[in-house]
Amino acid sequence: MNSEQLLSIQDLKVRFKSFEGVVSAVDGVDLNIAPGETVGLVGESGCGKSVTALSILRLLPKRSTLMEGNIHFSGMNMLTADEEALLKIRGNSISMIFQEPMTSLNPVMTIGDQIAEVFVLHQNLTWNQGREKAVEMLERVQIPSPNARSRDYPHRLSGGMRQRAMIAMALSCQPTLLLADEPTTALDVTIQAQIMDLMLRLKEKLNTAILIITHDLGLIAETVSRVIVMYAGQIVEEAPVGDLFKEPLHPYTRGLMGSVPKLGQKFKGGPSQLDEIKGVVPSLLNLPAGCRFNPRCPLAIAKCREQTPGMVRIGRQRQVRCWLVGGAK
Amino acid sequence: MIDDKAAIASTRKGNSREFSHLRTGISKFLRNKAACFGGVLIFIFIISSLLAPVLFSKDPNAQDIRHALEPPSLKQPLGTDELGRSILARIIFGGRISLAISLSSVALALLIGVPFGLVSGYFGGKIDFIIQRFTDVMLSFPPFLLALALVSVLGVGLKNTIISVGIAGLPHTIRITRGCVLSIREQVYVEAARAVGTRDRIILFRHILPNVMVPIIVNATLFFGMAIIFAAGLGFLGVGVQPPNPEWGTMLGSGRSLLFAAPHVATFPGIAIFLAVLGFNLLGDGLRDALDPRLGYE
Numbered sequence: 001m002n003s004e005q006l007l008s009i010q011d012l013k014v015r016f017k018s019f020e021g022v023v024s025a026v027d028g029v030d031l032n033i034a035p036g037e038t039v040g041l042v043g044e045s046g047c048g049k050s051v052t053a054l055s056i057l058r059l060l061p062k063r064s065t066l067m068e069g070n071i072h073f074s075g076m077n078m079l080t081a082d083e084e085a086l087l088k089i090r091g092n093s094i095s096m097i098f099q100e101p102m103t104s105l106n107p108v109m110t111i112g113d114q115i116a117e118v119f120v121l122h123q124n125l126t127w128n129q130g131r132e133k134a135v136e137m138l139e140r141v142q143i144p145s146p147n148a149r150s151r152d153y154p155h156r157l158s159g160g161m162r163q164r165a166m167i168a169m170a171l172s173c174q175p176t177l178l179l180a181d182e183p184t185t186a187l188d189v190t191i192q193a194q195i196m197d198l199m200l201r202l203k204e205k206l207n208t209a210i211l212i213i214t215h216d217l218g219l220i221a222e223t224v225s226r227v228i229v230m231y232a233g234q235i236v237e238e239a240p241v242g243d244l245f246k247e248p249l250h251p252y253t254r255g256l257m258g259s260v261p262k263l264g265q266k267f268k269g270g271p272s273q274l275d276e277i278k279g280v281v282p283s284l285l286n287l288p289a290g291c292r293f294n295p296r297c298p299l300a301i302a303k304c305r306e307q308t309p310g311m312v313r314i315g316r317q318r319q320v321r322c323w324l325v326g327g328a329k
Numbered sequence: 330m331i332d333d334k335a336a337i338a339s340t341r342k343g344n345s346r347e348f349s350h351l352r353t354g355i356s357k358f359l360r361n362k363a364a365c366f367g368g369v370l371i372f373i374f375i376i377s378s379l380l381a382p383v384l385f386s387k388d389p390n391a392q393d394i395r396h397a398l399e400p401p402s403l404k405q406p407l408g409t410d411e412l413g414r415s416i417l418a419r420i421i422f423g424g425r426i427s428l429a430i431s432l433s434s435v436a437l438a439l440l441i442g443v444p445f446g447l448v449s450g451y452f453g454g455k456i457d458f459i460i461q462r463f464t465d466v467m468l469s470f471p472p473f474l475l476a477l478a479l480v481s482v483l484g485v486g487l488k489n490t491i492i493s494v495g496i497a498g499l500p501h502t503i504r505i506t507r508g509c510v511l512s513i514r515e516q517v518y519v520e521a522a523r524a525v526g527t528r529d530r531i532i533l534f535r536h537i538l539p540n541v542m543v544p545i546i547v548n549a550t551l552f553f554g555m556a557i558i559f560a561a562g563l564g565f566l567g568v569g570v571q572p573p574n575p576e577w578g579t580m581l582g583s584g585r586s587l588l589f590a591a592p593h594v595a596t597f598p599g600i601a602i603f604l605a606v607l608g609f610n611l612l613g614d615g616l617r618d619a620l621d622p623r624l625g626y627e
Binding site for chain 2: 057059063086087088089090091092095096098099100103104105106107108109117118121122166169170
């Protein structure tokens, strides 16, 4: 294990027991995050992005989840840690922002109390001190009249405001790692920019590392330094953000980029025709043999259908899981 | 009315979903004539019970054989019973007992049932299985039979009536609480609370319980009416509150043998039971409809 890393995940496998059998949601994920780094985790719905994030915090249901591999966070093994230790880490050194600001705040608790709770839990403050701190945090995330807002219930706030409140809650104990699970997906575009801007500025101030989970490539391009692309529970490509956008190596990454509309772009099949990746994400219960992307891959060769490709290192910082790339070509 | 003011205040404060939800809830309730009628009945019931010692200075149990079995008159509006006691006074004092029984047994059912339901729904697994099978056993008895069986084990009297009626209402309370917790448990804010390191115990009481209160309260209102019927039923069978205490069911039971000679002795306590239960049921139904067709959930 590299001791310089803040978070280091090796060969993480997460499987869920279900009525139809064991579902492998994450299969052999390696992921490293250095202190203060911003990393993007991209992929379609159901590819294991969120499961990876939840497994870092060990928030997956205990009874139905099988976890293997290693997750080390600042030297601590998260997979073997007991519940008491985890309670101290959650919200304190690792915190999480969820996709839906509309449902991620408790409707019957005031905003201030919800943020204060984090201080009460982790910094041994009284509720009143916690509430004062909460007002400070709300001010930091630029909520107007924070004092009054802290006494409001979540329904009085707009989506953007609630997401700001969530960020305030997540950053209140100055975590070293922030897991942002689609933090802007439910917000409209102008608010998205504001929220990302806010998150990145606070990150600079607190030197927090961020793992941004999203399917929005535009968001990734603007904000992160390194991108990890996941498909069907596996990492298929990892690259610094500039390289990835300049030259995506994996056919899936190329497909993803092709399916983002660009301003002023002429579409080949008529004005409303956007490129797409043919087919659907395979069922995790019934994965194809060989490369998991082969049924949808336009470049698939016979080998892709028979043998599972491993990660191929390209240059110093890039990795890709494809037979057609690098030495395997 | 206070409700009106709250409704107006909430319109001024904002038109977000929850507020309009509360506002439509209140106005829905006020427009529901049956529910208002139920509310009025319960209001009268509670006020008269509270004011009973003020309204009647005489002990309702004091006998006056010379005036036994008098039919309703100006002096005795509802007549007197076989021992010459004023039936009106006894009904109103009996209201105190009915109110005490229903309040305590509902409180008992909630105090035991809600925590069990919370734990069962939140943790699931083995503990859920054990609590639910236990609930199944209790549900397999008709509730009144369960109360009757408990009273025959525990013995007669006010305290045991409360305990057995409370336990008879337990399985439904557990089930309703558990059901609501099951849906709230999956909400993102519960996961968010876990993600900031909140203990299960605190999540249950601070984050989940307040969100499941509405259906529990509605159910408790309906349970009030049931508790009165059960207490009266036990009294009627002679295993509930014992004479000379003026319990409605007990009065009904002792008036039964005089049904042809002096029908008013049994009729008026019967009407009192009917009106009180009707009131609670109308109120409960009204609350349920007003708060949400899906039991107050979004």
